[in-house]
Amino acid sequence: MSGKEIILEVKNLSKVYEKEVLHIDQLSIRRGRIYGIIGPSGAGKSTLLRLVNMLEPPTGGEVYFQGRPISINVNGRADAARREMTLVFQKPLLFGTSVEENVAFGLKARRFAREEIRERVDILLGKVGLREFARRHAATLSGGEAQRVALARAVAFEPALLLLDEPTANLDPSNVELIERLIMDLNRETAMTIIIVTHNIFQARRIAQEVIFMHEGRIIEAGETEKVFTSPEDPRTRAFVEGRMVY
């Protein structure tokens, strides 16, 4: 599965609010890999994920998902594409229902059979270590537990592309480890393509096979993780991975 196939391609993508906050000439994401997006605050990392997931329209440019432009919603084509990817926010919102209802949401939206839903929810809650919380109201969970439920909810329907926006910010080390392990397991077992935005360069180095460094709305450097970390080409990348960039 993994290898040369391009699952996501971005061309001349830009977003302008009061000023241009994102401008990406070209970016290709290969199926079955884990990508880490790093860069200082305000670099446009979240904006990129939001545009890819079509939560906001780009000012210019195009995103191709599995070979198709997704801004064009002819015959619900973009809607269909959206069903094959998902985005987990940095501060995920859990619905005001039980934990299991939350995890089942995407499965119900895709009209999975009830038996299948129950099975998957049970397996996933087991994976994030929250099986005994199934009936709990989501509002009673701690931050780390909520983050784990959000992740289980996002991967329950096995999206082809998983976008994670700082999934471990503000979590304690044991939760960080659990989530990192889950991400790597998912990638290994189901060949899920994963793009993870992180402030934490050590985390990027631990789990990403490729790293994309963003700065002021642009991609400065992208490549194999080890190469970007050990012999960065751009001085800004070097400053960032060496922890010298002030942000």
Next chain:
Amino acid sequence: MSLLEGVFKAFSLILTLDPNLIRIVLLSLQVSLLAVVFATLAGVPLGAYLGLKPPERTRFVSKLLYTLMGLPPVVAGLVIYLLISRMGPLGVLGLLYTPTAMIMAQFALAVPIIAALTMIGIRSRGKEVQETARTLGADRILIAWTVVRESRFAIFGAVVTGLGRVIAEVGAVMIVGGNIEGHTRVMTTAIVLETGKGNFELALGLGLILLLISFAINSLLYYFQGGGKDIVR
């Protein structure tokens, strides 16, 4: 007649199930509940739509709704009257002095309240809910349903407030209903009439029933929203 005497007589009227009283009470309930049902069907989608828009884009409509929330019932009644009176654009329908006209007037009073309070309730985290549902692959209908469900407590509050307003108002139903005995007489118009005639015990009895019914309806709604138990995020 002392106040205590009035209360006493009022209770005896209630307990003997006076047929006149029953008819008035049932019409009140029928008119106000139907008006609120229709106002909910119109006001909740409108409020949800507005609540999901950026506040700066709905500034004018918001101010308009807030103003209409305080619309004097007599003014609402007057507008409906002009619409449905023989000379009005809807005159041919012959709706003046019918329960239908009263429902229309109370509908007009309840919609702004239900829409505005729904809008406020959804604004707090509706956008987030909408985006989360979208990322999880929900279609439009499921997104809309999820947004409404996540704001159910605010919406319950909006509906209860709307009901409280219409069941207690007298100006609008008086103008478009005409307070015709056995036909368009409801609790509030009957209270005005009986007070005018000096039948204070009947007026007071009606007032008490009005309160009891409001209490019963609100208890029911409160029960259905789980006593506001899990209102926390």
